Every structure is written in C-alpha cells, then in structure tokens.
Amino acid sequence: MGSPLDILIVGGGIGGLTAAIALRARGHAVTVIERDPSWSVYGVGIIQQGNVIRAMTELGVIDDYLAAGVGFDKVAVHAPDGTLVAQVPSKRLVERYPANLGISRPALHEILGRRAKSGGAEVRLGITPLALDDDGDGVDVSFSDGTAARFDIVVGADGLYSETRAKLFPDAPQPAFTGQAVWRYNLPRRAGLDALHVYNGRIGAGLVPMSDALMYMYVTTPEPGNPRYERDGLASVLRAKLAQHAPDIRTLAEGIVDDDGVVYRPLETLLVTGPWHKGRIVLLGDAVHATTPHLGQGAGMAIEDSLVLADEVSRHDDPEAAFTAYRERRFDRCRYIVDLSLAICRGQLGKGPPVDNALATAEMFQRTAEPI
Ligand SMILES: Cc1cc2nc3c(=O)[nH]c(=O)nc-3n(C[C@H](O)[C@H](O)[C@H](O)COP(=O)(O)OP(=O)(O)OC[C@H]3O[C@@H](n4cnc5c(N)ncnc54)[C@H](O)[C@@H]3O)c2cc1C
Known part of the structure; x- marks a missing residue:
C-alpha cells in the first residue's frame, strides 16, 4: 500500500x-x-x-x-426525416439509479x-x-x-x-480538427422528453433533457476549412443550418434567437x-x-x-x-x-x-x- x-x-x-x-x-x-x-x-x-x-x-x-x-433509461434514434427508428435500452449499472x-x-x-x-x-x-x-x-x-x-x-x-x-x-x-463542429443551445424542455433523442443525418441533432424546465439541443455540421463565426448573428446561422431538418427540429429551431446562448465548438x-x-x-x-x-x-x-x-x-x-x-x-x-x-x-x-x-x-x- x-x-x-x-x-x-x-x-x-x-x-x-x-x-x-x-x-x-x-x-x-x-x-x-x-x-x-x-x-x-x-x-x-x-x-x-x-x-x-x-x-x-x-x-x-x-x-x-x-x-x-x-x-433516463433509453436512447431514442430518429431517421433524418424525424421518424423514430430505434429505442436503445440502456442497462442500469447501479440498480437503484437511472442508466x-x-x-x-x-x-x-x-x-x-x-x-x-x-x-x-x-x-x-x-x-x-x-x-x-x-x-x-x-x-x-x-x-x-x-x-x-x-x-x-x-x-x-x-x-x-x-x-x-x-x-x-x-x-x-x-x-486534430475533424471537419465537423457542434452547436449547442438551451431550450424549454419539450413536454414528454424523457430520453436522449438522436436525429441522424449529415447534419445531426439531439435533444437532451437536463432539468425539469430545460433541455439542450446539439447540432453537428460539416465545417470544411474550420471557419470562424462572429458572435453577432450566430443564432440565425444555426437556424439556417436547420432549415432542411426533421419537422420537429425545424419547429424547435424557431426558438433559437439569442446569439449569446449559442455555444459553437469545432470538433x-x-x-x-x-x-x-x-x-x-x-x-x-x-x-x-x-x-x-x-x-x-x-x-x-x-x-x-x-x-x-x-x-x-x-x-x-x-x-x-x-x-x-x-x-x-x-x-x-x-x-x-x-x-x-x-x-x-x-x-x-x-x-x-x-x-x-x-x-x-x-x-x-x-x-x-x-x-x-
Ligand atoms: C462539444 C462537446 C460536447 C461534449 N459532450 C460530452 C457529453 O455529452 N458527455 C461527456 O461525457 N463528455 C462530453 N464532452 C467531453 C468532455 O467535455 C471532456 O471530455 C471533459 O470536459 C474533459 O475533462 P478534463 O478535465 O480532462 O478537461 P477540461 O474539461 O478541458 O478541463 C481542463 C481544466 O484545466 C484548466 N486549465 C487548462 N490549462 C491550465 C493551466 N495551464 N493551468 C491551470 N489550469 C489549466 C482549464 O481552465 C479547465 O478548467 C464533450 C466535448 C465537446 C467538445
């Protein structure tokens, strides 16, 4: 010892x-x-x-x-059009606590x-x-x-x-920069959101509950050349990146309005x-x-x-x-x-x-x- x-x-x-x-x-x-x-x-x-x-x-x-x-005890996986394609159960490693x-x-x-x-x-x-x-x-x-x-x-x-x-x-x-970046933003927690929801696609997205009142959305985007974005206008840039996304993500994106609330990170x-x-x-x-x-x-x-x-x-x-x-x-x-x-x-x-x-x-x- x-x-x-x-x-x-x-x-x-x-x-x-x-x-x-x-x-x-x-x-x-x-x-x-x-x-x-x-x-x-x-x-x-x-x-x-x-x-x-x-x-x-x-x-x-x-x-x-x-x-x-x-x-929460599962991960819900969606196709790019928003269809739910899988619910991956996750095992509790400490039985009395969530997975x-x-x-x-x-x-x-x-x-x-x-x-x-x-x-x-x-x-x-x-x-x-x-x-x-x-x-x-x-x-x-x-x-x-x-x-x-x-x-x-x-x-x-x-x-x-x-x-x-x-x-x-x-x-x-x-x-090493991967060519991809992630954008994150806090939103009011969607009613019934009781798992991580992952949306696949070239522009990926996810919804994560984090308190009674709040969830955060993450969005992964290709960013060739690792561009730098000005803080002013960051919310509208992120909304534009989501313009072709699944309908429920597009609806949520309308709530992305505060440039200072957007956390952008090259991966x-x-x-x-x-x-x-x-x-x-x-x-x-x-x-x-x-x-x-x-x-x-x-x-x-x-x-x-x-x-x-x-x-x-x-x-x-x-x-x-x-x-x-x-x-x-x-x-x-x-x-x-x-x-x-x-x-x-x-x-x-x-x-x-x-x-x-x-x-x-x-x-x-x-x-x-x-x-x-
Ligand atoms: C976009 C993104 C999303 C992520 N999401 C998840 C997730 O959902 N789940 C997950 O498990 N992980 C996630 N991660 C990874 C996770 O954030 C990191 O792996 C974790 O923070 C690493 O912890 P760390 O203490 O090693 O380093 P850091 O969190 O970077 O902490 C390092 C600390 O050292 C301090 N420091 C630096 N240099 C010095 C110095 N010279 N002297 C004194 N202090 C110094 C810094 O200020 C900082 O406080 C994510 C990462 C990214 C980029």
Missing part, C-alpha cells in the same frame, strides 16, 4: 475535480490549481451514462448529482467543486505552473503568482491543449499512444484522450481515469509503477471511445463508411458497463 502523498492537480475541470475527490478519499493531500480566476464553465448540458452513474456513486456525490439532472443522466455543466461543476473542497482539497484559482522540476524524489513547482511548492506527484488534468503535456512530451500528437480529437507519464508527472482526461462527443463519453473517460489513478497511486509505493498500471488499465477503453466516436463522425461527413448509430450506441453501453 502506498503512503499518503502531497499531490498537485493542474486543472479544475471534470477530470481534475474527480481526481481530487478520489485522491482525498484515499488520504492524500491535494492542491488543485485552475487558471481561470472565475472558474466558470459554459451553460449548456452534458450527457452521462451508466459508467458515470457508477463512478459518481463511488465518488460519493450521487445524491446531489441525480437531484441536479434528469435520469443515464442529462445535467447542466454548471450544476455538475458546482457539485464536484463543492465536494472537492469539503473533502479537504485546496483549490487555488487564477494560477498556472510556470516550471515543473522533477528531481526524481519530488517535483518543485513555481507558480504564476510568484509562489513555489514541492509535491510528491503532479497530475496534469489541463484539457485538450494541456501545457503539462507540452512540457512532458513536446513531440506528442496535437489535437477535435487526440489520442496519446505513447506514455501518459514522465517521472512523477502524469496526465489524465482530455490531455491524453480527447474524443468527439458522438458517444457522449469524453467526460466519462476522464472520470474513470480519476478513479483508476487514485486506486493505483494508493496501491503502489513507486509512482512510476502506479502510473504505468493506471495507463495499462485505461488505454484500450479510451482508445475504443476515441476511435468509434471518430468513425461515427467520419461516416457522417462521408469521409468513411457510415456507422449505424443505434448499433454503435448499444455496443458502447455494453463495453462501458465492463468494470474499470
């Missing part, structure tokens, strides 16, 4: 916060640093599945988490942040590491606010454009196939495996990373042995999610064979039901 460590986590997002909760629960001292002084997240929602419900149970946040979102949850990102962030702090993690906002000096026995870190400290290990949970990854592995692959993908650690510094979440959202599993993989990392760090005395075991347990599963999500994306763009969304979703549910 490893002894309690003094741990720095770089990044206070979903991966960093779940790692903080899991590591504190095992008795380690944890400091989280977050570069954004306001520690804010954008206001649309996120889909999470049974493996995340199971993980949230293990992290001890399940009651607040379920109370803040909308649980899936839609939740707003700010609500999820608030729950994880509150739990990390009440569990004893120190959270420092508005700072970033300037230098990480690993001498083999510990890591000396100097921070952007002029302070410095020494830690036993450092966890880089700083997302897709991770500076920690760039420091450790300057030659690691860079995020990028990344998989680090080499090591995920160097010496006493290790990476997790989007910093090493960023997936397109076609299976709704990106955050799920980051959260599972956190549990496995905490487990391995607490099991081994030697950090490098712990980090190697952690990557060993995580790599195939993360690669599966990144690859299958990208295959769906490429199929939608006509850059690869079409992937049957209902089949892919059913297979993903089976695969992610396996223990981590």
Whole structure:
C-alpha cells in the first residue's frame, strides 16, 4: 500500500475535480490549481451514462448529482426525416439509479467543486505552473503568482491543449480538427422528453433533457476549412443550418434567437499512444484522450481515469509503477471511445463508411458497463 502523498492537480475541470475527490478519499493531500480566476464553465448540458452513474456513486456525490439532472433509461434514434427508428435500452449499472443522466455543466461543476473542497482539497484559482522540476524524489513547482511548492506527484488534468503535456512530451500528437463542429443551445424542455433523442443525418441533432424546465439541443455540421463565426448573428446561422431538418427540429429551431446562448465548438480529437507519464508527472482526461462527443463519453473517460489513478497511486509505493498500471488499465477503453466516436463522425461527413448509430450506441453501453 502506498503512503499518503502531497499531490498537485493542474486543472479544475471534470477530470481534475474527480481526481481530487478520489485522491482525498484515499488520504492524500491535494492542491488543485485552475487558471481561470472565475472558474466558470459554459451553460449548456452534458450527457452521462451508466459508467458515470457508477463512478459518481463511488465518488460519493450521487445524491446531489441525480437531484441536479434528469435520469433516463433509453436512447431514442430518429431517421433524418424525424421518424423514430430505434429505442436503445440502456442497462442500469447501479440498480437503484437511472442508466443515464442529462445535467447542466454548471450544476455538475458546482457539485464536484463543492465536494472537492469539503473533502479537504485546496483549490487555488487564477494560477498556472510556470516550471515543473522533477528531481526524481519530488517535483518543485513555481507558480504564476510568484509562489513555489514541492509535491510528491503532479497530475496534469489541463484539457485538450494541456501545457503539462507540452512540457512532458513536446513531440506528442496535437489535437486534430475533424471537419465537423457542434452547436449547442438551451431550450424549454419539450413536454414528454424523457430520453436522449438522436436525429441522424449529415447534419445531426439531439435533444437532451437536463432539468425539469430545460433541455439542450446539439447540432453537428460539416465545417470544411474550420471557419470562424462572429458572435453577432450566430443564432440565425444555426437556424439556417436547420432549415432542411426533421419537422420537429425545424419547429424547435424557431426558438433559437439569442446569439449569446449559442455555444459553437469545432470538433477535435487526440489520442496519446505513447506514455501518459514522465517521472512523477502524469496526465489524465482530455490531455491524453480527447474524443468527439458522438458517444457522449469524453467526460466519462476522464472520470474513470480519476478513479483508476487514485486506486493505483494508493496501491503502489513507486509512482512510476502506479502510473504505468493506471495507463495499462485505461488505454484500450479510451482508445475504443476515441476511435468509434471518430468513425461515427467520419461516416457522417462521408469521409468513411457510415456507422449505424443505434448499433454503435448499444455496443458502447455494453463495453462501458465492463468494470474499470
Ligand atoms: C462539444 C462537446 C460536447 C461534449 N459532450 C460530452 C457529453 O455529452 N458527455 C461527456 O461525457 N463528455 C462530453 N464532452 C467531453 C468532455 O467535455 C471532456 O471530455 C471533459 O470536459 C474533459 O475533462 P478534463 O478535465 O480532462 O478537461 P477540461 O474539461 O478541458 O478541463 C481542463 C481544466 O484545466 C484548466 N486549465 C487548462 N490549462 C491550465 C493551466 N495551464 N493551468 C491551470 N489550469 C489549466 C482549464 O481552465 C479547465 O478548467 C464533450 C466535448 C465537446 C467538445
């Protein structure tokens, strides 16, 4: 059994916060640093599945988490003309809780942040590491606010454009634009919307319940050349993209009126196939495996990373042995999610064979039901 460590986590997002909760629960001292002084997240929602419900149970946040979102037990799949073609049941991995949850990102962030702090993690906002000096026995870190400290290990949970990854592995692959983007917008929850509804097609769409009052719509569009859109006029651009969509999506699109409410994101993908650690510094979440959202599993993989990392760090005395075991347990599963999500994306763009969304979703549910 490893002894309690003094741990720095770089990044206070979903991966960093779940790692903080899991590591504190095992008795380690944890400091989280977050570069954004306001520690804010954008206001649309996120889909999470049974493996995340199971993980949230293990992290001890399940009651607040379920109370803040909308649980559901199936995914409804529609043809491009709106016809319902399949209802994919999803298995409950914790019998008394729903199989899936839609939740707003700010609500999820608030729950994880509150739990990390009440569990004893120190959270420092508005700072970033300037230098990480690993001498083999510990890591000396100097921070952007002029302070410095020494830690036993450092966890880089700083997302897709991770500076920690760039420091450790300057030659690691860079995020690659897929040719597709996603648009998201909050709308009043449609009466009777009690599942994720997916609409297939070259322009894909989905409706996700996330509270009693709200759902969010996501729309995937081909965006050759990765154009930049001005914020002014964003709502009318999105409405125009939906002009030929299924009738119920077209009707809902009339409610997309606020430019500031539109969250636009070019879709990028990344998989680090080499090591995920160097010496006493290790990476997790989007910093090493960023997936397109076609299976709704990106955050799920980051959260599972956190549990496995905490487990391995607490099991081994030697950090490098712990980090190697952690990557060993995580790599195939993360690669599966990144690859299958990208295959769906490429199929939608006509850059690869079409992937049957209902089949892919059913297979993903089976695969992610396996223990981590
Ligand atoms: C359009 C879209 C839709 C998605 N939908 C879903 C979904 O429905 N379900 C799902 O499970 N996943 C979804 N995902 C994926 C999910 O959002 C990510 O996988 C998840 O947020 C990764 O968490 P993370 O903590 O690794 O990184 P991030 O969430 O990016 O957090 C990184 C944090 O580190 C901070 N940071 C960065 N650099 C530094 C630094 N140098 N110093 C200090 N702090 C720093 C950032 O400010 C941020 O707070 C989606 C992704 C996209 C793009």
